[in-house]
Amino acid sequence: xxxxxxxxxxxxxxxxxxxxxxxxxxxxxxxxxxxxxxxxxxxxxxxxxxxxxxxxxxxxxxxxxxxxxxxxxxxxxxxxxxxxxxxxxxxxxxxxxxxxxxxxxxxxxxxxxxxxxxxxxxxxxxxxxxxxxxxxxxxxxxxxxxxxxxxxxxxxxxxxxxxxxxxxxxxxxxxxxxxxxxxxxxxxxxxxxxxxxxxxxxxxxxxxxxxxxxxxxxxxxxxxxxxxxxxxxxxxxxxxxxxxxxxxxxxxxxxxxxxxxxxxxxxxxxxxxxxxxxxxxxxxxxxxxxxxxxxxxxxxxxxxxxxxxxxxxxxxxxxxxxxxxxxxxxxxxxxxxxxxxxxxxxxxxxxxxxxxxxxxxxxxxxxxxxxxxxxxxxxxxxxxxxxxxxxxxxxxxxxxxxxxxxxxxxxxxxxxxxxxxxxxxxxxxxxx
Numbered sequence: 001x002x003x004x005x006x007x008x009x010x011x012x013x014x015x016x017x018x019x020x021x022x023x024x025x026x027x028x029x030x031x032x033x034x035x036x037x038x039x040x041x042x043x044x045x046x047x048x049x050x051x052x053x054x055x056x057x058x059x060x061x062x063x064x065x066x067x068x069x070x071x072x073x074x075x076x077x078x079x080x081x082x083x084x085x086x087x088x089x090x091x092x093x094x095x096x097x098x099x100x101x102x103x104x105x106x107x108x109x110x111x112x113x114x115x116x117x118x119x120x121x122x123x124x125x126x127x128x129x130x131x132x133x134x135x136x137x138x139x140x141x142x143x144x145x146x147x148x149x150x151x152x153x154x155x156x157x158x159x160x161x162x163x164x165x166x167x168x169x170x171x172x173x174x175x176x177x178x179x180x181x182x183x184x185x186x187x188x189x190x191x192x193x194x195x196x197x198x199x200x201x202x203x204x205x206x207x208x209x210x211x212x213x214x215x216x217x218x219x220x221x222x223x224x225x226x227x228x229x230x231x232x233x234x235x236x237x238x239x240x241x242x243x244x245x246x247x248x249x250x251x252x253x254x255x256x257x258x259x260x261x262x263x264x265x266x267x268x269x270x271x272x273x274x275x276x277x278x279x280x281x282x283x284x285x286x287x288x289x290x291x292x293x294x295x296x297x298x299x300x301x302x303x304x305x306x307x308x309x310x311x312x313x314x315x316x317x318x319x320x321x322x323x324x325x326x327x328x329x330x331x332x333x334x335x336x337x338x339x340x341x342x343x344x345x346x347x348x349x350x351x352x353x354x355x356x357x358x359x360x361x362x363x364x365x366x367x368x369x370x371x372x373x374x375x376x377x378x379x380x381x382x383x384x385x386x387x388x389x390x391x392x393x394x395x396x397x398x399x400x401x402x403x404x405x406x407x408x409x410x411x412x413x414x415x416x417x418x419x420x421x422x423x424x425x426x427x428x429x430x431x432x
Contacts, residue, residue, distance in 0.1 A: 072102025
């Protein structure tokens with residue numbers, strides 16, 4: 001009996017330990033999904049948010065928290081992010097650590113509750129180009145987003161349209177940008193916190209498991225390659241590769257240059273800054289340049305048109321909102337390319353492309369030089385034909401092509417070889 005009780009006690013302990021281990025392996029509650037809204041708003045970020053919202057819906061997350069610090073970006077990507085947040089089945093909150101401008105302001109307003117750090121700001125969402133149509137459309141998007149979350153629509157509209165009159169928050173004719181205190185006073189923000197952990201405490205999400213989303217490899221590559229500094233480096237490598245290809249015509253530099261430009265345009269297309277037209281224009285430019293280098297060197301027109309098309313495609317690849325960034329990046333890339341190419345020319349001074357424009361034939365084994373007539377100097381003979389001034393003379397019994405100094409010599413006139421210049425034999429008449 002005692003042995004039976006001992007066995008029961010052991011089994012109970014094992015069962016209790018299993019339950020304890022199972023409970024320890026389970027999350028303490030539904031997770032809080034943190035999505036970073038940092039850097040430029042682009043299609044790579046839109047991919048991340050859409051994917052994160054789907055995962056949060058599947059996991060029945062407790063809340064979605066946006067960690068915002070962005071100067072803005074593509075409005076179309078912001079629309080996708082906002083629509084994805086509206087499809088979330090759980091509450092959406094936002095924490096602005098430093099700034100939420102332009103497209104990032106619209107994303108932040110899509111959150112039900114907003115917490116801002118001291119010294120943070122939100123707003124400055126005037127579209128580029130600031131036409132009546134684009135301002136009206138974007139203002140309506142901001143106002144409807146604010147109304148959905150029970151915020152003042154006029155304040156949201158003033159972030160886009162400088163004609164909205166809000167003297168208590170901005171001067172006339174200026175775009176609205178709210179600091180933390182004004183955001184709290186206007187009801188745009190609900191609390192302030194120095195960091196994300198404190199913001200989660202303000203949102204009553206302390207203690208819940210936290211899942212911080214991150215960009216996938218493709219999203220990271222697209223965002224990395226579209227950074228202005230990296231874009232400038234890719235453009236420099238691309239243009240330098242094409243110039244070195246012109247210098248060497250070995251195809252290696254050309255392949256590297258085309259690869260760098262392909263990565264530049266491909267990343268901008270993936271991130272949403274470019275489209276198929278820009279890619280087609282870039283391909284036409286590259287084909288024009290390569291056609292000039294390898295098919296019709298010296299023609300000029302294909303190379304000029306190709307270079308112009310490629311430069312226009314580069315500027316268009318940055319997108320209209322970042323046109324000035326594109327001009328600055330392109331100018332920097334051109335300067336770096338000129339410097340690097342100058343150094344390369346010193347190492348490889350021979351220009352293979354230029355050599356294709358000139359006759360560079362070599363003397364083959366069948367080449368025979370003209371005969372040497374130096375031994376005829378001072379010899380005499382007879383004009384076998386009229387010399388006007390060129391003709392044929394008979395000298396030492398052989399016919400020789402001769403020239404006079406310009407005068408006419410009749411056939412049969414005695415002549416003497418006055419001088420010989422290579423294959424040219426000059427004669428003059430002599431008295432019998």
